[in-house]
Amino acid sequence: MSGVGKPLTLNVPEPECRPGDTPDFTDFEIPRAGAVARPPVDVAADDIRDMAFSIVRVLNKDGQAVGDWAGSLTPDDLRTGLRHMMTLRTFDARMLNAQRQGKTSFYMQSLGEEAISCAFARALEPGDMNFPTYRQAGLLIAADYPMLTMMNQIYSNAHDPLHGRQMPILYSAKAHGFFSISGNLGTQFVQSVGWAMASAISGDSKIAAGWIGDGSTAENDFHAAMVFASTYTAPVVLNIVNNQWAISTFQGIARGGVGTFAARGHGFGVASIRVDGNDYLAVHAVAKWAAERARLGLGPTLIEYVTYRAGGHSSSDDPSAYRSGEEPGAWPLGDPIDRLKQHLISIGEWSDERHAQADAEILSDVVTVQKQAEAVGTLGDGKAPSPRDVFEGVYETMPPHLIRQRQMAGY
Amino acid sequence: MTMIEAIRDAHDVAMGGDNRVVVYGEDVGFFGGVFRCTAGLQEKYGRSRCFDAPINESGIVGTAIGMAAYGLKPVIEIQFADYVYPAYDQIVSEAARLRHRSNGDFTCPIVIRMPTGGGIFGGQTHSQSPEAIFTHVSGLKVVIPSNPVDAKGLLLASIADPDPVIFLEPKRLYNGPFDGHHDRPLTTWKKHALGAVPEGDEIVPLGKAKITRDGADVTVLAYGTMVYVAETAAKESGVDAEVIDLRSLLPLDLETIAASVKKTGRCVIVHEATRTCGFGAELMSLVQEECFYSLEAPIIRVTGWDTPYPHAQEWQYFPGPARVGEALKQVMEE
Ligand SMILES: Cc1ncc(C[n+]2csc(CCOP(=O)(O)OP(=O)(O)O)c2C)c(N)n1
Ligand SMILES: [Mg+2]
Numbered sequence: 255m256s257g258v259g260k261p262l263t264l265n266v267p268e269p270e271c272r273p274g275d276t277p278d279f280t281d282f283e284i285p286r287a288g289a290v291a292r293p294p295v296d297v298a299a300d301d302i303r304d305m306a307f308s309i310v311r312v313l314n315k316d317g318q319a320v321g322d323w324a325g326s327l328t329p330d331d332l333r334t335g336l337r338h339m340m341t342l343r344t345f346d347a348r349m350l351n352a353q354r355q356g357k358t359s360f361y362m363q364s365l366g367e368e369a370i371s372c373a374f375a376r377a378l379e380p381g382d383m384n385f386p387t388y389r390q391a392g393l394l395i396a397a398d399y400p401m402l403t404m405m406n407q408i409y410s411n412a413h414d415p416l417h418g419r420q421m422p423i424l425y426s427a428k429a430h431g432f433f434s435i436s437g438n439l440g441t442q443f444v445q446s447v448g449w450a451m452a453s454a455i456s457g458d459s460k461i462a463a464g465w466i467g468d469g470s471t472a473e474n475d476f477h478a479a480m481v482f483a484s485t486y487t488a489p490v491v492l493n494i495v496n497n498q499w500a501i502s503t504f505q506g507i508a509r510g511g512v513g514t515f516a517a518r519g520h521g522f523g524v525a526s527i528r529v530d531g532n533d534y535l536a537v538h539a540v541a542k543w544a545a546e547r548a549r550l551g552l553g554p555t556l557i558e559y560v561t562y563r564a565g566g567h568s569s570s571d572d573p574s575a576y577r578s579g580e581e582p583g584a585w586p587l588g589d590p591i592d593r594l595k596q597h598l599i600s601i602g603e604w605s606d607e608r609h610a611q612a613d614a615e616i617l618s619d620v621v622t623v624q625k626q627a628e629a630v631g632t633l634g635d636g637k638a639p640s641p642r643d644v645f646e647g648v649y650e651t652m653p654p655h656l657i658r659q660r661q662m663a664g665y
Numbered sequence: 666m667t668m669i670e671a672i673r674d675a676h677d678v679a680m681g682g683d684n685r686v687v688v689y690g691e692d693v694g695f696f697g698g699v700f701r702c703t704a705g706l707q708e709k710y711g712r713s714r715c716f717d718a719p720i721n722e723s724g725i726v727g728t729a730i731g732m733a734a735y736g737l738k739p740v741i742e743i744q745f746a747d748y749v750y751p752a753y754d755q756i757v758s759e760a761a762r763l764r765h766r767s768n769g770d771f772t773c774p775i776v777i778r779m780p781t782g783g784g785i786f787g788g789q790t791h792s793q794s795p796e797a798i799f800t801h802v803s804g805l806k807v808v809i810p811s812n813p814v815d816a817k818g819l820l821l822a823s824i825a826d827p828d829p830v831i832f833l834e835p836k837r838l839y840n841g842p843f844d845g846h847h848d849r850p851l852t853t854w855k856k857h858a859l860g861a862v863p864e865g866d867e868i869v870p871l872g873k874a875k876i877t878r879d880g881a882d883v884t885v886l887a888y889g890t891m892v893y894v895a896e897t898a899a900k901e902s903g904v905d906a907e908v909i910d911l912r913s914l915l916p917l918d919l920e921t922i923a924a925s926v927k928k929t930g931r932c933v934i935v936h937e938a939t940r941t942c943g944f945g946a947e948l949m950s951l952v953q954e955e956c957f958y959s960l961e962a963p964i965i966r967v968t969g970w971d972t973p974y975p976h977a978q979e980w981q982y983f984p985g986p987a988r989v990g991e992a993l994k995q996v997m998e999e
Contacts, residue, residue: 264713266694359786359976410977418977421788437790438748439720472719474751502696503717576696633786633977641981644972655941659970663981 267506273574277584284586287314288321292539295547299525306516306526309560312535317596323539327376329603335376335534336594336604338396339368340613343591344620345391345401349408349422352624353569357632358408358422362388366564366582367497369534369590372396374493377541378431378463379549385433385446386465388423389495397430401623410638411631417643440466440473443492447482450490450548461489461548469500471515472508480556484522487553491544492524494556495531497563502576519556531561532587534594560587641665666862667854668839671813672702672778675820676740678866680710686824687732688715690725690742690778699744700780700839722752729775730760740824743779746833747793752777760829761804776823776830781809782890782937783974784837784847784983792974794889794938799831800915800947807914808871809833811892812842812859815912818869825868835889845894845985872916876925880907883931883996886922886948888912891935891984898989906933906993914944922948923955930961931996935989940968962999965992 271277290310293302312324319325327335346363353361364371371392378384384393394404403415407425410418416426426434433449436442446464453460466476471494483490494515498505509515519526525547529540537559544555562585566573573579598604631637645652645660652660666674679686688703688710694717697704706715718725722743729739743749749756756777763773783792799807808823808830810816816834823830837843841853854860878896882904887895888911899906907925911917926932932952934945945966952964967984975982 264716266712266716268695268712272695414977419789419973419975421786421790421976424788437788438750440751469720472721472724474721474723500691500720501699502692503720507717508719570699638977641975641978644970644975644978644982648972656971659940663970665981 267511269504271578271581273578275578277578277581279584279586282586285309287311292322295543296552299523302525303520306514306528309528309530310536310540311530311533312539313533313593313597317600319535319597323536326539326542332598335372337612338372339591341616342368342372342392342395344616348620348624350569359633360422361569362423363565364389364391367561368392369537370495370531370559370561373534373537374541377538377545381460383431383433383449384463385442386435387467388435390465393432394427394430399427399430402626405624405627406630409627409632412637412639413630414639418639439470440475444475444479447479447488447490450488451486453489459549461545463491463493465493467500468494468496468505468515469503469508480522480524483554484524489548490554491548492554492556494558496558497561499563501567514558516556516558524554524556526556528558528560530587531559532590532593534590666813666860668813668816669700669702671817671862672820673704675817676703676706679821679824680714682866685738686740687737688740689718691718691720691744693717693742698742722748723755726752726755730755730773733773733775734771738774738824740776743777745791746779746781746795747790749779757802761802765804772827773829774827776832778832778834780836781833782835782837783979786976786979788976789973796833796914797938797942797944800944806830806871809889811838811889811910813854813862814859815869817862818867821866822868822871837890842893843890844897847980871913872918874912874918874921875910876907877910878908880905882929883933883993884909884925884929885933885935886911887935890937894986895935895989898986898993901986902990902993904993904997919951926952926956927959930959932964933992933996935967935984937969937984939971941971943968962996965996967992
């Protein structure tokens with residue numbers, strides 16, 4: 255063949271469905287629930303390369319738990335999980351609404367992705383550490399972190415543990431295994447590997463979990479995390495939440511139109527698994543498998559959760575400008591809360607009545623807590639933390655120049 | 666026109682006039698940017714001239730340098746100035762030095778746009794003013810408009826410039842001139858003279874400051890969001906202050922600055938960025954070097970504090986008209 259062809263053109267991936275188009279997920283391959291076998295935790299990464307191209311699923315269409323990933327949780331656990339997801343969804347709805355009412359500046363919800371953080375939290379042990387993004391509030395809810403403290407942070411009120419310094423939802427909760435969220439994408443993925451390395455250096459038994467969105471896997475820090483995790487077989491679980499969108503940008507821009515995010519692990523020799531992110535049981539089983547692998551010193555696991563961002567990116571975003579309004583409804587993996595509810599009903603451990611009752615209880619609990627938080631204060635109502643708090647905590651001991659500036663500021 | 670529309674218009678004029686101009690960044694293509702500064706460009710010029718980038722600031726700048734080496738003129742967006750740090754190596758070690766180290770064999774005519782400054786309750790990751798980490802680097806130009814007319818003209822000049830330009834867009838001014846009184850109703854560019862953006866491809870040259878308010882007693886050096894704050898402070902404090910909008914920090918219009926300070930004998934410098942090693946420190950040195958014998962009082966800086974930009978205490982951090990006004994009165998007492 256001659257070396258000269260047609261003039262080159264730039265390939266820019268584009269999603270199949272934009273506003274006005276009809277979403278069509280028929281090309282989206284979804285393996286049957288139970289189809290992907292559960293390998294032993296000491297499996298060689300190379301022997302499960304196919305798992306990066308399939309999807310681990312436990313719940314089938316009829317709500318039954320099938321295959322050898324099933325059985326990691328009791329009915330009590332599952333009811334607790336359902337309650338966590340319902341609580342997170344209600345919490346999100348109330349807080350998004352509070353933002354709309356001007357009680358805070360900004361909000362981001364986990365709508366449609368609740369199973370991932372809520373189930374993952376139950377696969378860790380006390381003392382383990384998450385390095386979350388802004389879309390894993392379920393880690394806190396499922397770790398019984400007080401909702402009141404979360405709301406105080408969201409409202410930047412006088413009881414905000416971060417003293418009004420951080421934007422809403424950028425929580426920090428060390429005692430609950432939740433590293434301070436920075437807001438800069440990707441930076442914390444690699445830090446999770448460092449935390450895990452530290453556990454190994456110290457002869458400890460704790461593990462770390464890194465979190466990143468599909469879009470953010472493009473950042474250099476994702477690749478830095480992979481190479482360090484691989485080189486030092488760090489005891490870390492590296493989680494990619496593929497919710498299909500990064501603000502207005504579809505996942506193909508970060509992924510390059512071919513392969514999967516999970517398959518990125520192969521180049522680093524890291525065990526890589528894709529899992530149905532809207533299947534609470536599958537998320538839990540895979541997270542448990544990866545956590546055990548890490549804790550046994552068998553190395554890192556890269557997990558891609560296949561899910562869908564059912565809401566806007568944030569309270570500042572209107573997705574109708576860039577994606578079809580029908581897309582969330584057409585998403586073939588369903589809704590995580592509905593699916594777990596159906597499962598519990600199908601095994602005789604739940605009912606529509608109990609569900610409705612739980613919903614009402616949760617709403618009343620969240621509203622009660624919200625009233626308590628609002629009694630302390632909301633953003634802009636004049637009951638904010640002191641400006642002194644801005645100067646505190648930059649350093650352990652305030653250097654003279656900051657003392658001077660604080661005095662100039664009059665606080 | 667809003668400043669957003671003026672920036673969009675500048676892109677349009679530049680892309681229409683020169684097919685070497687390509688535009689990309691996070692959410693920049695189909696959606697037109699989170700602030701909508703590039704809306705409509707992909708539709709008009711096609712996907713290979715305006716497109717979405719992966720979330721990788723280092724990659725965005727690195728590829729732009731490669732494109733510039735080929736002969737294109739990339740105009741790229743960093744979604745917020747707070748997210749530019751992953752690209753700092755590409756900017757400092759590569760873009761800024763390419764011409765010098767290759768003796769002109771390769772050059773780097775790129776424009777790196779980024780929204781800057783606070784006042785939108787963006788906390789520490791949507792409020793920063795990092796101009797001084799760029800003015801500190803030899804080989805970069807640093808531009809910051811304060812109104813739609815300048816935004817268009819300066820962006821066109823930056824795109825035409827043969828060297829890398831950091832183009833900072835004060836996001837608090839995108840939709841209207843903001844006087845620093847956050848508790849008063851917003852005003853828009855519609856009724857403002859500088860919202861009347863001329864059609865066409867007229868540039869505003871880099872390195873030319875603008876006196877936006879004449880005064881006899883003290884010179885106020887400001888840029889970006891602080892221009893209106895300074896004007897408001899002058900009005901409200903009753904001090905007869907001359908306000909200079911620097912517009913470009915590098916190259917800097919030292920001539921206009923020195924002439925004004927020599928006339929007034931006093932100088933107040935205002936910026937939103939942190940204080941230590943902020944651009945105000947450079948301005949102070951220059952004014953001292955150029956105007957020492959004309960100075961009747963020590964130069965005063967009004968700046969953001971040396972802390973991360975806070976969320977809830979935003980207006981205690983922001984150097985608003987009250988603080989600037991106090992500085993004006995203080996400098997007059999000497
Ligand atoms: C370094 C950096 N660049 C850009 C941004 C702006 N930004 C915030 S969220 C976001 C999209 C992230 O998408 P993804 O990683 O898929 O996570 P998701 O929001 O879908 O959970 C962008 C570009 C940022 N916060 N940090
Ligand atoms: Mg995403």
